[in-house]
Amino acid sequence: MKLKDVSLKILKKELQHGEFLLKTGPFLTKIKSTHAGFFDLLIKMYAENEYITDLNQQLYHFSIQLEAGKGIHLFWNKQVIVKTDSTPPFTPFPHTHAFLLFEWCLNWCIALQSHQYLMLHAAVVEKDNQAILLPAEPGSGKSTLSAALMLDGWRLLSDEFALYDIKTKLVSGLGRPIPLKNESIEIIRQYSEQAVLGPTFEKTRKGDVAHLRPTTQSVEKMSQPIKITTIIFPQYHIEGDNQLNDFATGRAFLKVTGNSFNYRLQGARGFNAVADLVENSKIFNLKFNDLSQAIQNIEQIS
């Protein structure tokens, strides 16, 4: 059953009792929350995602609990606290930022525990069986570019984690919202009327953040892993031309391993996995200051 089909009343009850599992790609996350502001946004941002409420003998990957702040923070400067199976990874947030805290906590859980995959810090999009890996440092424009591609009809597997299965050499989709930051929020809002955006969380440590809901296609196909055919290193820059150029395989190996969450942990199999990936992919560097032009460049090589 999808989140959009559940009533708010039932969802609140399930979440308050912690009898709720959200499916995001290969992961099931148990969520418990008594935080009122969280329910509406969870339904909005994960509308197309499936959930499970019958937890009987159901295994799940992560457990996340959102609670109100303690003591004085119940009434003044209200806070929300997050807990997982281990030590709480984040300090309390303003209570209005509960959804943001949930998203960052889920990222943390995936990054720390999903070592069955080689995890690359990269976006992955796909169209007509052409899957593009977009590895990039923060500030490169990766999330904005992958958001625009998704709104233009590409399937978004993820804007943050490329979950690379070393045995099958396929990447899995996650079906999660894209966190847009600062100027990107308005850029994407203007880019497409189809963009479904959540509220803007202000004054976070990354500036202003708003989430873009994944498209129906992106969520419905998240159980269909795919092989990477192309690697593009995006680089947003205010001035200069839009350029898509060939990129050397050796340099690509360096950048992909440098953008991995757990390359070193994977050892020899990680080395061979990345080497095979760059050897068997078309590789480019994309400098862009215009989203439409960047997408045009990408479409031409796909």
Place this chain on the structure above:
Amino acid sequence: MNNQETNVFQVYWQTYCFNRLLIRHWENDYFIFNPSSGDTHLLNETTMFILKSLNKKAMTIEQFINTFSADEQTINEMKQHLPFIIQNIAQMGLIEPLDAE
């Protein structure tokens, strides 16, 4: 040459677990995974040639230089740079000194 420089050129060097290394080569770069350390290294053509030479046969820097028919200037440049390169490769765990005896 003083005694310290003499020692540097007369230490025998050999590769360490060369057959276990994973090596990939693109353009002019060699990427090496060392299972013993879990480290990944990037070597250029020259350094890789030195490593492969030492794998064939343990040598001193002096013996390595003598394998080349080169002019005096080239030999002097090699004497200047090779100790540094050998030290780097040794720090990567890819070569180790062999007792001269």
